[in-house]
């Protein structure tokens with residue numbers, strides 16, 4: 319089949335294929351379109367139809383100009399309109415997404431965008447705005463203006479907005495799952511579940527928020543004092559919360575910040591992760607569609623290296639809620655006099671004692687270690703198996719691991735490509751380091767692009783990086799220890815302390831081991847997990863500052879203010 323240079327140019331312009339793909343084409347067929355970066359902005363339901371139309375147009379042997387026009391019109395038709403409501407359509411022109419400030423979707427005056435690549439084929443799926451400092455100033459300014467009104471809005475009305483946003487998320491869950499799949503490579507089912515879980519979280523935050531009350535204190539509890547002072551203690555908003563969610567849950571870990579912030583009477587400025595930006599923008603859209611007042615929820619995009627410092631050091635930020643990696647330590651140093659709520663990853667240990675139910679433990683290790691390809695702060699990051707059961711446990715784990723499916727997120731594979739090449743290279747370097755120092759790869763190491771096959775590495779020792787570092791991928795170190803005490807000592811040596819888990823049928827031993835472990839949450843006979851999202855979520859050591867979990871987040875995102883009534887004489891209300 320002959321090459322059609324003109325339609326190729328159109329397809330490049332539309333972002334359906336990249337110029338590199340075009341230049342390497344020996345012939346142009348509809349399958350080129352299908353396998354290309356492609357289709358980023360075309361809803362899944364329309365893709366097959368689009369391919370058919372392109373195929374027909376090529377077969378018809380139209381002149382170049384007519385073919386180009388036909389392809390262009392088919393692509394824009396498929397991009398859209400049929401499934402996407404106007405309220406989401408206004409967020410973007412093709413694959414170019416706008417940012418949200420003062421209730422408006424805008425392109426940046428910088429005139430620059432940042433390309434967002436899919437993890438699985440590293441082609442451009444979206445372009446997001448490179449926001450300027452002036453635009454960030456405006457986001458903070460409109461947030462402060464909106465917050466002053468919002469703080470005077472009855473709590474039941476704030477709750478109503480959260481419930482409406484939850485309804486919007488449910489209504490468009492399938493559409494909103496698509497960017498999660500494309501940008502961060504989460505399989506379709508998990509992407510969809512993330513949207514629904516966020517709707518549930520917003521509902522719960524609304525319900526929890528209406529029951530947050532202060533207290534009344536009296537002076538006569540203090541030695542020598544009379545009961546002539548009453549303190550009315552209330553929780554008041556902090557002002558504007560800067561929310562910085564991570565790539566791995568670009569909707570849920572943003573909702574877990576916005577929901578509590580808003581119900582407590584704050585406004586927000588959200589800085590999206592680069593991969594995950596379009597997903598997070600959709601959460602902003604849900605609040606806009608739900609009727610959030612302009613400026614209450616602002617979502618800015620851009621490279622952390624360009625605007626990160628400006629955002630966190632901005633006088634408009636009254637609290638920073640950050641979830642991510644070690645960058646958070648840098649953020650905490652730069653932030654200055656503002657409260658921080660931070661969660662920075664973990665090296666979550668799974669300790670399996672000799673009397674453990676190995677069926678249960680092995681299931682938890684595979685689920686805990688390999689869900690979303692291990693790219694979770696609460697993934698099992700290291701297994702400490704006591705000598706008596708190590709072989710039997712490993713055998714069960716490997717049998718279960720072999721059943722995981724490996725492939726494309728659209729096929730709902732269990733193991734999908736990790737977020738980007740840098741991450742895949744890093745994971746590979748940890749594997750090579752461990753192997754070179756004598757660890758045993760229980761299956762051969764296999765990587766195709768950013769897709770790393772799940773791997774347990776046995777006999778990992780303290781001199782190997784994998785013992786201490788977070789791979790954030792489907793590679794799990796297996797360490798053999800003499801007893802629980804040795805496991806706890808090794809686990810405690812980690813600089814992080816997010817979660818941990820202990821498997822034993824002896825609840826007394828479980829509590830004793832859990833008491834010793836330096837981590838915010840210890841799961842007994844279950845894998846580490848953040849959810850259900852109303853449970854507290856705290857990191858010890860380098861894993862974080864402050865507490866999350868809906869009630870705890872509402873408390874973190876509000877501050878105490880008291881009114882003291884000074885009475886002329888002691889007053890003791892009578893109860894009879």
Ligand SMILES: *[C@@H]1O[C@H](CO)[C@@H](O)[C@H](O)[C@H]1NC(C)=O
Pocket residue numbers: 803806807810834835836
């Ligand atoms: C582990 O760390 C905790 C908290 O720092 C400490 O109380 C405990 O004694 C440590 N245990 C061991 C065995 O290192």
